[in-house]
Amino acid sequence: ATGAYPKRVKVVEVGPRDGLQNEKNVVPTPVKINLINMLSETGLQVIEATSFVSPKWVPQMADHTEVMQGINKLPGISYPVLTPNLKGFQAAVAAGAKEVSIFGAASELFTQKNINCSIEESLERFDEVLKAAREANIPVRGYVSCVLGCPYEGKISAAKVAEVSKKMYSMGCYEISLGDTIGVGTPGSMKEMLTAVMKEVPVGALAVHCHDTYGQALANILVALQMGVSVVDASVAGLGGCPYAQGASGNVATEDLVYMLNGLGIHTGVDLQKLMDTGTFICNALNRKTNSKVSQASCRL
Amino acid sequence: QEPQASGLPEYIKIVEVGPRDGLQNEKVIVPTDTKIELINQLSKTGLPAIEVTSFVSSKWVPQMADHKEVMRGIERHPGVQYPVLTPNLQGFHSAIAAGATEVSVFGAASESFSKMNINCSIEESIERFEEVTKSARNMNIPVRGYVSCALGCPYEGNVVPDKVAEVSKRLYSMGCYEISLGDTIGVGTPGSMKKMLEAVMKEIPLSALAVHCHDTYGQALANILTAIQMGVAVVDSSVAGLGGCPYAKGAAGNVATEDVIYMLNGLGISTGVNLCAVMEAGNFICTALNKKTNSKVAQASFST
Numbered sequence: 001a002t003g004a005y006p007k008r009v010k011v012v013e014v015g016p017r018d019g020l021q022n023e024k025n026v027v028p029t030p031v032k033i034n035l036i037n038m039l040s041e042t043g044l045q046v047i048e049a050t051s052f053v054s055p056k057w058v059p060q061m062a063d064h065t066e067v068m069q070g071i072n073k074l075p076g077i078s079y080p081v082l083t084p085n086l087k088g089f090q091a092a093v094a095a096g097a098k099e100v101s102i103f104g105a106a107s108e109l110f111t112q113k114n115i116n117c118s119i120e121e122s123l124e125r126f127d128e129v130l131k132a133a134r135e136a137n138i139p140v141r142g143y144v145s146c147v148l149g150c151p152y153e154g155k156i157s158a159a160k161v162a163e164v165s166k167k168m169y170s171m172g173c174y175e176i177s178l179g180d181t182i183g184v185g186t187p188g189s190m191k192e193m194l195t196a197v198m199k200e201v202p203v204g205a206l207a208v209h210c211h212d213t214y215g216q217a218l219a220n221i222l223v224a225l226q227m228g229v230s231v232v233d234a235s236v237a238g239l240g241g242c243p244y245a246q247g248a249s250g251n252v253a254t255e256d257l258v259y260m261l262n263g264l265g266i267h268t269g270v271d272l273q274k275l276m277d278t279g280t281f282i283c284n285a286l287n288r289k290t291n292s293k294v295s296q297a298s299c300r301l
Numbered sequence: 302q303e304p305q306a307s308g309l310p311e312y313i314k315i316v317e318v319g320p321r322d323g324l325q326n327e328k329v330i331v332p333t334d335t336k337i338e339l340i341n342q343l344s345k346t347g348l349p350a351i352e353v354t355s356f357v358s359s360k361w362v363p364q365m366a367d368h369k370e371v372m373r374g375i376e377r378h379p380g381v382q383y384p385v386l387t388p389n390l391q392g393f394h395s396a397i398a399a400g401a402t403e404v405s406v407f408g409a410a411s412e413s414f415s416k417m418n419i420n421c422s423i424e425e426s427i428e429r430f431e432e433v434t435k436s437a438r439n440m441n442i443p444v445r446g447y448v449s450c451a452l453g454c455p456y457e458g459n460v461v462p463d464k465v466a467e468v469s470k471r472l473y474s475m476g477c478y479e480i481s482l483g484d485t486i487g488v489g490t491p492g493s494m495k496k497m498l499e500a501v502m503k504e505i506p507l508s509a510l511a512v513h514c515h516d517t518y519g520q521a522l523a524n525i526l527t528a529i530q531m532g533v534a535v536v537d538s539s540v541a542g543l544g545g546c547p548y549a550k551g552a553a554g555n556v557a558t559e560d561v562i563y564m565l566n567g568l569g570i571s572t573g574v575n576l577c578a579v580m581e582a583g584n585f586i587c588t589a590l591n592k593k594t595n596s597k598v599a600q601a602s603f604s605t
Contacts, residue, residue: 216560248597259520263491293552296549
């Protein structure tokens with residue numbers, strides 16, 4: 001049944017980090033800063049700004065310090081940054097970060113291939129970050145990747161997702177963002193996964209991070225909303241392809257998400273037109289077409 | 302997954318509209334042989350219904366000028382329906398003469414759209430369709446009714462759910478066995494889909510309803526999910542997402558059959574359709590049209 005929807009949804013904008021990280025062209029620092037500044041004017045409350053990882057691994061994010069120090073930080077808006085370990089955390093705080101994110105996974109193989117250690121070892125690394133963050137009064141958001149499928153392991157058990165989520169939540173993450181990393185999930189697997197996770201983590205602390213690789217993102221998000229999830233990650237213009245399927249799409253477009261939430265009468269605080277303008281800006285800068293269908297349709301009306 | 306336990310239908314009938322609605326909205330004129338080959342490939346996928354062509358004047362819709370040849374040229378697989386569009390009695394007779402065994406009529410919930418699209422008011426169009434359904438009844442030919450602009454109109458903007466219900470009821474009472482509710486410009490969302498279906502369901506039995514969602518604003522699958530959660534068990538879609546939007550240049554149109562089936566498979570809902578076979582048919586027609594598929598499932602599957 002359709003059930004009641006949340007009255008408000010917090011949209012977490014991941015374009016400048018997750019989006020750009022998966023774009024082929026390296027984006028100049030001033031463009032990144034302008035992108036984030038424009039996003040700051042749209043009403044979005046959370047904008048993931050950059051990632052404090054080694055530029056050897058992620059060249060796109062090499063300018064993390066300059067970006068962090070260069071953006072206008074508007075009051076009431078949070079600018080979380082990724083910190084894979086204690087060193088990254090310290091660099092982030094030194095650069096002015098007031099919120100950080102850590103990236104776990106529900107798949108052993110994915111963790112091995114992605115960050116070169118087991119899930120257990122990754123949690124030990126994160127624990128160091130969480131301890132330091134607690135002392136500095138810095139909130140930490142936890143991501144769990146591969147919640148609906150893994151490019152290496154295939155099917156992922158809902159119980160495993162619940163287990164990893166529970167650990168990260170009890171270690172001190174204020175929110176757990178559940179990521180359908182390769183976009184294979186459907187409303188069926190989303191429901192099953194959330195049912196398991198919601199036994200261990202309060203729904204108010206859950207977010208969904210859906211990829212649109214198989215066109216399922218908005219349907220999956222709809223199901224998550226029906227189950228009480230009220231935090232949704234998205235990327236302006238649908239920036240960020242899928243690193244596991246060349247040419248395929250990745251992140252769901254923030255514009256398309258906001259269009260749907262508007263139609264459901266759910267409050268987001270986001271100005272869709274300003275968001276579309278920001279998408280137009282970054283697509284021009286990247287010399288690419290938008291992945292947002294709302295943007296594609298609106299330009300021609 | 303147990304769809305029954307979750308309140309979802311156990312089986313959903315997919316009505317494939319690619320060869321008609323899809324191709325009609327493609328710029329390139331497709332050779333007759335290619336159309337026939339596409340339909341023949343689709344006939345082997347398990348799809349229960351494939352909308353073949355349209356018996357309209359070729360002056361209005363040049364893409365469908367070869368309706369007779371296509372109708373006569375396709376393989377007719379047992380258990381598969383091959384409906385054709387018939388805008389009036391003349392088209393109906395022509396369709397029957399060419400071997401059609403099911404037809405469709407196209408109404409709209411917007412006066413402006415009706416005038417701009419078929420040059421008459423809703424009331425006048427209903428009178429035309431009544432001629433078709435009368436003849437069809439005499440010949441035992443099932444008629445499917447479409448209602449366009451069910452969630453919004455390119456000219457009038459907002460469309461009132463009660464109007465959709467009223468037009469649907471007229472089509473149903475004149476003898477259409479099924480009413481396909483079309484979000485013609487894809488502006489609908491789960492919110493407006495729910496309101497519209499609630500109004501229509503007061504007048505038409507659920508089992509006689511279908512949804513025809515366009516993906517112009519990326520909302521199609523979410524809208525379809527909402528519809529099937531309310532018990533709708535017939536969904537229209539177009540292989541490879543063929544068919545752009547004539548009202549927003551360059552924008553998307555029909556939802557891709559592959560993407561719908563992927564979702565229904567994931568929900569444990571039976572369709573009888575082989576997804577791989579549909580992707581192959583999609584690949585065939587996209588190659589023939591020299592265009593990229595609009596199906597994300599196809600894009601992802603051919604990329605890995």
